[in-house]
Amino acid sequence: MKWPFQGKWIAAGFGLTLLFMGLVIFASFNSTNEIKQGANQVQDTYQTLNTLTNFSAAMTSAESARRGYIFLGNRQDLQRYQNEVINMQSELRLLKRQIHPTSSIQQQRVAQLNLLVNQRLALLEQSIQLYQKDKTALQTQTDITDRSIQLRGEIMAAIANITVEEKRYLQSSLEQSQYNINLRILIEILGTCLSIVVIFILGIILERQWIKREQIESLKSSLAQEKKLGELKVHLFSMISHEFRTPLSVILLSSQLLKEILTELVDEKQLKNLYRIQSSAKLMNHLLTDILTLTRAEAGKLDYKPHLINIENFCLNLVEDLQLFGITPYPIEFLNNGKCFRANIDEKLLYSILSNLLLNAIKYSTDTEKIYLILNSEPEAILFQVIDKGIGIPRGEQPKIYEPFYRCQNVENIVGTGLGLAVVKKCVERHQGEIIVESDVGVGTTFTVKIPHINVLK
Structure with a gap:
C-alpha cells in the first residue's frame, strides 16, 4: 500500500x-x-x-x-x-x-x-x-x-x-x-x-510552572526548617540562660552577704577577691543576656515593648551600676545636653545598647581616662553618645565591627567575645534607629546612637 x-x-x-x-x-x-x-x-x-x-x-x-x-x-x-x-x-x-x-x-x-x-x-x-x-x-x-x-x-x-x-x-x-x-x-x-508552535508554547508554560512549583516547595521547606532551627536555638539558649542565671544569682547574693559581714572585720584590700567574684558573675550574666538577645534577633523573635521611662534617671542608674564592674570605680561621666527627659523606649533593649557600648569603652581604655555618656535630643530622635580615649578602631575594620565574633586586629590580649556590638546593632535596628562610629587609632572612639521617639515629654 x-x-x-x-x-x-x-x-x-x-x-x-x-x-x-x-x-x-x-x-x-x-x-x-x-x-x-x-x-x-x-x-x-x-x-x-x-x-x-x-x-x-x-x-x-x-x-x-x-x-x-x-x-x-x-x-x-x-x-x-x-x-x-x-x-x-x-x-x-x-x-x-x-x-x-x-x-x-x-x-x-x-x-x-x-x-x-x-x-x-x-x-x-x-x-x-x-x-x-x-x-x-x-x-x-x-x-x-x-x-x-x-x-x-x-x-x-x-x-x-x-x-x-x-x-x-x-x-x-x-x-x-x-x-x-x-x-x-x-x-x-x-x-x-x-x-508545532502550539506545542512549544504549551510545553514552555508547563515546564516553567513545574520548575516554579519545585522552587516554591523547596523554598517553603527551607523556610520551615530555618524557622524550626531558629525556634530551637531560642529555646535552647533560653533554657541555658535560665539554668546559669540561678547559680549566678546565688553567687551574687552570697558574695553581697559576705561583703556586708566582712566589711567591718577585714581590711578593704582583703575584699578584692570578693569584688572579683561579684564582677565576674555580673559579666557572665551580661554575656548570657547578649547571647540570648542575639539569638532571638536572628530568629526574628526579639521582643520590643516600648514604654514611658525617664531617660535621664535611666542613664544615671546605668552609670552607677557599671561602677561596680571593676575593683575600683571607672571614671564614667554622664552629661545631659538636651531637654528630653522621658520617652517611649524599650528599657531592656536600651540597657543592652548602652551597657555594651560603655563596657567596650571601659575594656579598651585605661582607668585614668574619663569615659563620657552624653544624652542629646533632636526634633525627631534621641541621641546617645559614648566617648572614650582608648585604643580606637582602625578605619578599614570599622564596617566589620557589627559582625558577630569579629574583633579588630589591634585588641591584642584584651579578652572579649566580639558579640557586644552585634547585640547593639540588633537592638538599635529593633528601635528602627541608627548607630554611627567615629574613631581613630590611639585617639579614641565615639559611638552615636539615634533612636526615633514616638512620644517625648519634656
Missing part, C-alpha cells in the same frame, strides 16, 4: 515532531536533574557552613567553661567544658564527611584545622591540670591563655578559608549548572519551533 503524498508529509512531520518532542523531553529531564543537583549542592554547603558555625560555638563555650572552672573552681564548668570538647570533636568528624571528596585542598585544610584544634585542646587540658595541681601558677596560666588565643586566631582563619572555598565551589557548580540549563533551554526552544 502506497502512502499518498500528503500522508508522507504528515507522517514525516509527525515523526519529526515526535523526534523534537523527544529531544525536548530529554533536555527537560536533564535540566531538572541540574536543578536538583544545584539544590543538593546548596543543601550540602549549608550543612557544612552550619557545622562550622556549631564548631565555633562549641569552641567558644569550651573556652568559657574552662575559664569559669579556673577562676571560680566550679565543677559544673569543668563538666560543661568536657561536654563541649566532645561536641567539637563530633563536629570535626562530621565536617570531614561533609567536605567535597574531590577537593584535596579542602581535605588538607580540614586536616590542618584538626591539628590546630588538637593543639588547642591540649593547651586547655594542660591549663586545667595545672589549675588542679597548683592554683597559684598565674603566670603559667597567662602564658597558656596567650598561646590559646593565638591558636584560636589560626583556627578561625582556617575556618574562614574552608568557608570561602565551600562557597567558591558552590558558586562554580551553580554557574556550570546554569550554563547547562541555558544550553538545554535553547535546544528546547529550537526543537519546539521546528515542530
Whole structure:
C-alpha cells in the first residue's frame, strides 16, 4: 500500500515532531536533574557552613567553661567544658564527611584545622591540670591563655578559608549548572519551533510552572526548617540562660552577704577577691543576656515593648551600676545636653545598647581616662553618645565591627567575645534607629546612637 503524498508529509512531520518532542523531553529531564543537583549542592554547603558555625560555638563555650572552672573552681564548668570538647570533636568528624571528596585542598585544610584544634585542646587540658595541681601558677596560666588565643586566631582563619572555598565551589557548580540549563533551554526552544508552535508554547508554560512549583516547595521547606532551627536555638539558649542565671544569682547574693559581714572585720584590700567574684558573675550574666538577645534577633523573635521611662534617671542608674564592674570605680561621666527627659523606649533593649557600648569603652581604655555618656535630643530622635580615649578602631575594620565574633586586629590580649556590638546593632535596628562610629587609632572612639521617639515629654 502506497502512502499518498500528503500522508508522507504528515507522517514525516509527525515523526519529526515526535523526534523534537523527544529531544525536548530529554533536555527537560536533564535540566531538572541540574536543578536538583544545584539544590543538593546548596543543601550540602549549608550543612557544612552550619557545622562550622556549631564548631565555633562549641569552641567558644569550651573556652568559657574552662575559664569559669579556673577562676571560680566550679565543677559544673569543668563538666560543661568536657561536654563541649566532645561536641567539637563530633563536629570535626562530621565536617570531614561533609567536605567535597574531590577537593584535596579542602581535605588538607580540614586536616590542618584538626591539628590546630588538637593543639588547642591540649593547651586547655594542660591549663586545667595545672589549675588542679597548683592554683597559684598565674603566670603559667597567662602564658597558656596567650598561646590559646593565638591558636584560636589560626583556627578561625582556617575556618574562614574552608568557608570561602565551600562557597567558591558552590558558586562554580551553580554557574556550570546554569550554563547547562541555558544550553538545554535553547535546544528546547529550537526543537519546539521546528515542530508545532502550539506545542512549544504549551510545553514552555508547563515546564516553567513545574520548575516554579519545585522552587516554591523547596523554598517553603527551607523556610520551615530555618524557622524550626531558629525556634530551637531560642529555646535552647533560653533554657541555658535560665539554668546559669540561678547559680549566678546565688553567687551574687552570697558574695553581697559576705561583703556586708566582712566589711567591718577585714581590711578593704582583703575584699578584692570578693569584688572579683561579684564582677565576674555580673559579666557572665551580661554575656548570657547578649547571647540570648542575639539569638532571638536572628530568629526574628526579639521582643520590643516600648514604654514611658525617664531617660535621664535611666542613664544615671546605668552609670552607677557599671561602677561596680571593676575593683575600683571607672571614671564614667554622664552629661545631659538636651531637654528630653522621658520617652517611649524599650528599657531592656536600651540597657543592652548602652551597657555594651560603655563596657567596650571601659575594656579598651585605661582607668585614668574619663569615659563620657552624653544624652542629646533632636526634633525627631534621641541621641546617645559614648566617648572614650582608648585604643580606637582602625578605619578599614570599622564596617566589620557589627559582625558577630569579629574583633579588630589591634585588641591584642584584651579578652572579649566580639558579640557586644552585634547585640547593639540588633537592638538599635529593633528601635528602627541608627548607630554611627567615629574613631581613630590611639585617639579614641565615639559611638552615636539615634533612636526615633514616638512620644517625648519634656
